[in-house]
Amino acid sequence: MENDPPPFARIIEEELIDYRIRSRFYHPDYVKGLGLSGTERVLEFGSGGGCMSRVLAHTLSSVGFLSCVEISPYWIEKARQRLKIFTNIEYLQGDITRMTIHENRYDAVIVHFVLHDVEPTARIDVVSALAKCLRPEGTLFIREPAKPGHGMPLSEIRALMRDAGLREIHTGCTKSWQRTWICEGTFKKSW
Ligand SMILES: C[S@@+](CC[C@H](N)C(=O)[O-])C[C@H]1O[C@@H](n2cnc3c(N)ncnc32)[C@H](O)[C@@H]1O
Incomplete structure (x- = not known):
């Protein structure tokens, strides 16, 4: 996990680049492409x-x-404040591998620029926990940077999903x- 609260430089970068630019101009195109009905x-x-x-x-x-995990x-509170006009969001603070989240509850799981930040040896536990949350035939969408040093290769994403039982x-x-x-993938739960 990043330091909590995060370093000041990260807070400024998130506010100026991620929230004002990426969230307004780049994230909407990605979400449109997922084909969610709403x-x-x-x-x-x-x-x-957020x-x-x-x-x-x-x-x-x-x-x-929407359940935000x-x-x-610091960040979950930031998201809660920013998104308080929405009544269809719940905020769950914790490590996904140690939380009790309803199994088979979700139609879709989104992993957007997160898994590459998780320790390589812990990634399979994270993906397995996410797979459990999906309902049968639910979909996991993932997008991660592929940069060596700060990213992960597509081959690793495919192997992790396969090992967690996602097709x-x-x-x-x-x-x-x-x-x-940037690597992207769509995977389904068959069990
Ligand atoms: C780079 S941010 C991406 C934020 C968001 N997905 C987006 O694209 O706008 C990655 C976030 O994942 C969180 N994270 C990392 N490991 C986690 C874990 N095991 N459980 C829950 N959150 C985690 C970090 O604290 C960080 O806020």
């Missing part, structure tokens, strides 16, 4: 200060529902607006 129960793993959660909450109708008390629907890598490589 009525889903969605879990966002590692929701941070940059992606804001876009997801806009996409979900009053029938849809975040280990950092691959689509994977690929694209270049971001910052001209770095």
